[in-house]
Amino acid sequence: MLGEADRSKLRNLAAKAAEHAYAPYSRFRVGAALLLEDGTVITGCNVENCSYRLTSCAEQVAVARAVAELGPGIRLRAVAVANLNGATSMPCGACRQTLAEFGDDATLILYPGVGGGAMETTLGELLPSAFRAAYLEENTKIFPPETDVDQLPPWGPADSDATKKR
Numbered sequence: 486m487l488g489e490a491d492r493s494k495l496r497n498l499a500a501k502a503a504e505h506a507y508a509p510y511s512r513f514r515v516g517a518a519l520l521l522e523d524g525t526v527i528t529g530c531n532v533e534n535c536s537y538r539l540t541s542c543a544e545q546v547a548v549a550r551a552v553a554e555l556g557p558g559i560r561l562r563a564v565a566v567a568n569l570n571g572a573t574s575m576p577c578g579a580c581r582q583t584l585a586e587f588g589d590d591a592t593l594i595l596y597p598g599v600g601g602g603a604m605e606t607t608l609g610e611l612l613p614s615a616f617r618a619a620y621l622e623e624n625t626k627i628f629p630p631e632t633d634v635d636q637l638p639p640w641g642p643a644d645s646d647a648t649k650k651r
């Protein structure tokens with residue numbers, strides 16, 4: 486279990502990261518702090534774009550940064566999010582899926598509640614029945630790794646079960 490002091494520290498690091506947010510459009514400055522299984526903390530902030538849809542959330546920036554710095558084996562123990570707007574906020578739907586790639590149902594999520602209260606939940610609560618990498622294994626039965634995808638018709642191999650069902 487993560488102690489109260491460590492939770493508080495992680496929340497503060499997320500808030501500190503939010504100070505670097507690039508949020509000229511929404512003015513919603515968000516920070517995230519990831520506590521990895523090895524004890525490393527990696528932070529991120531939101532980075533907006535004038536096209537709006539290319540905006541990166543703080544959690545996604547932090548995850549990308551963690552992978553870039555430490556490699557693909559990172560695992561999330563806890564994630565704190567914070568904002569400098571005094572608003573309640575928790576990871577958006579897209580970020581929940583991003584976090585699920587490197588966390589599990591027990592990954593602790595710390596977030597600000599209404600009025601700035603220190604709230605917490607788990608990734609499993611935020612994203613029940615997450616899409617998992619294991620589901621892709623079904624796909625590899627239809628498209629074995631040795632399949633030359635350039636030779637496939639757009640609807641898949643002619644003798645696959647998936648094709649027969651169509």
Ligand SMILES: [Zn+2]
Nearest residue numbers: 542576577580
């Ligand atoms: Zn998000």
